[in-house]
Amino acid sequence: MLAGKKVILGVSGSIAAYKSALIVRGLIRAGAQVRVLMTPAATEFISPLTLATLSKHEVITSVHSEAGWNNHVELGLWADVYLIAPTTATTLAKLAHGICDSALVAVYLSARCPVFFAPAMDVDMWLHPATRANVATLQSYGNYLIDVDSGELASGLNGQGRLAEPERILQTLTDHFSPGDLTGSRILITAGPTHEDLDPVRYLGNRSTGKMGIALAEAAAARGAEVELILGPTELSTSVPGVTTTNVRSALEMHAAAMARWSDCTAGILSAAVADYRPAEVAKEKIKKSDGALQLRLVRNPDIAAELGASKRPDQLLVGFALETENGVENARGKLERKQLDFIVLNSPRTPGAGFGHDTNQIQLVDRNMVTDFELKSKRAVAEDILDRLVAVKQTR
CATH class of the missing domain: 3.40.50.1950 (Flavin prenyltransferase-like)
Structure with missing residues (x-):
C-alpha cells in the first residue's frame, strides 16, 4: 500500500x-x-x-x-x-x-x-x-x-x-492507503484455538495464538469490511474500528457463534484451529492421579467449515485453512471439495518462521485449478495476500 x-x-x-x-x-x-x-x-x-x-x-x-x-x-x-x-x-x-x-x-x-x-x-x-x-x-x-x-x-x-x-x-x-475494495462486505472470521475442558482445571487445546486471524480481521476492516471476529481463548485482542469480537472458549461455542452470524455475511475466513474432538464427559471435580493409565473417551466436534459450506449461498464466499505436515496440496484439495470451499490457505508447522506463535507465515493458496506459492512474510502481509485473492474471486462472480 x-x-x-x-x-x-x-x-x-x-x-x-x-x-x-x-x-x-x-x-x-x-x-x-x-x-x-x-x-x-x-x-x-x-x-x-x-x-x-x-x-x-x-x-x-x-x-x-x-x-x-x-x-x-x-x-x-x-x-x-x-x-x-x-x-x-x-x-x-x-x-x-x-x-x-x-x-x-x-x-x-x-x-x-x-x-x-x-x-x-x-x-x-x-x-x-x-x-x-x-x-x-x-x-x-x-x-x-x-x-x-x-x-x-x-x-x-x-x-x-x-x-x-x-x-x-x-x-x-x-x-x-488501503484500497477500500471490501466496502459493503460483511466478513466472518474465526481465529485462535479452542479449549475443550476435561475437568475444572485441565483442558485439551493447541498452540494457536490467534495472530493470523486477528491480522485478517484488521486488514479486512482497513479495506472497508465489517468484520465479525469469533475469537477463541487467547491473550491477544483487537480494538480497531469495524471489527466486532465475540469471545468463545470451546468448539461448540465457536460453532454456535459462526452459525448464528453466517447468514448475514458475504464471506467467511476460517483461520481458527478448532479442536476436532472433545471429551465425552467433563468431570465435575479435578481428575485425581492414579497408578494406572488414564483413558479418555472423545467425541467429534461439529465441522464448522463443512456446515457453513453446506449452507453457503451463491453470493457467499468461504475460505478455509489447512495446517498439514505431509501431502499438503492433496489433503487441502480434498478438504476444498468436501467442505465446498472457494480456496484454502495451506501452511506447514515445519516451515521455519511459519505456523503457530510466529509473527510471520508462509502460505500456499490452493483452489481447484492452481496452487500459488508465497514467500515468508509478516502475518499482516499474508492477510493482505489472502484478501487480494478473496477480492479477485468475488470479482469473477
Whole structure:
C-alpha cells in the first residue's frame, strides 16, 4: 500500500527521535519516497546524516536554509502524507496554534495532504489539560492522531506517553492507503484455538495464538469490511474500528457463534484451529492421579467449515485453512471439495518462521485449478495476500 507513496517525516526533539530511523527504514523498504524534516532540537537526539543516509535525500533542519526556504511550500504540495513522529508537547502546541518557527511547522501549514501525528512525552505532560486541548485542536483540523503507547518512560515512570512503535505507525499509514475494495462486505472470521475442558482445571487445546486471524480481521476492516471476529481463548485482542469480537472458549461455542452470524455475511475466513474432538464427559471435580493409565473417551466436534459450506449461498464466499505436515496440496484439495470451499490457505508447522506463535507465515493458496506459492512474510502481509485473492474471486462472480 505504501509503494510509490510520497511521505514527509517530521521529527521533533524527543528522546524517542531515535525511532525515526526505524520509521524511515520501514518506509523505504515498503517502496515509499521519503523526505525528512527535523526541528533544531531533534538534531540533538539523532544525526541528520543518519536520516539523510536512510532516506537518500538531504534532511531539512531550518526553514532559513536554502533547501528549507525553497522547498517548504513545494514539499507541502508534493507529499501524499505528512507524518510527524515523534511529536513533542512543544511541537504539538506550535502545530495547534500555527507558530511557524521551524521547517517542520512551515511545511505543516503548507501541506494539502493528510497529516498524522504521533506524540511522545512523559505521562504527566501527556495528561495535562493543555496537551489534551492541543491534541483535540489538531484533530478538529482533520489531522490524524496515532495514539501513544503505555510502558516505561525515559523519566523512569510507567504510564502513557511512549511513542507508538514504528511497526504500528507504519501499519497506520498502510491502512490509510488501503484500497477500500471490501466496502459493503460483511466478513466472518474465526481465529485462535479452542479449549475443550476435561475437568475444572485441565483442558485439551493447541498452540494457536490467534495472530493470523486477528491480522485478517484488521486488514479486512482497513479495506472497508465489517468484520465479525469469533475469537477463541487467547491473550491477544483487537480494538480497531469495524471489527466486532465475540469471545468463545470451546468448539461448540465457536460453532454456535459462526452459525448464528453466517447468514448475514458475504464471506467467511476460517483461520481458527478448532479442536476436532472433545471429551465425552467433563468431570465435575479435578481428575485425581492414579497408578494406572488414564483413558479418555472423545467425541467429534461439529465441522464448522463443512456446515457453513453446506449452507453457503451463491453470493457467499468461504475460505478455509489447512495446517498439514505431509501431502499438503492433496489433503487441502480434498478438504476444498468436501467442505465446498472457494480456496484454502495451506501452511506447514515445519516451515521455519511459519505456523503457530510466529509473527510471520508462509502460505500456499490452493483452489481447484492452481496452487500459488508465497514467500515468508509478516502475518499482516499474508492477510493482505489472502484478501487480494478473496477480492479477485468475488470479482469473477
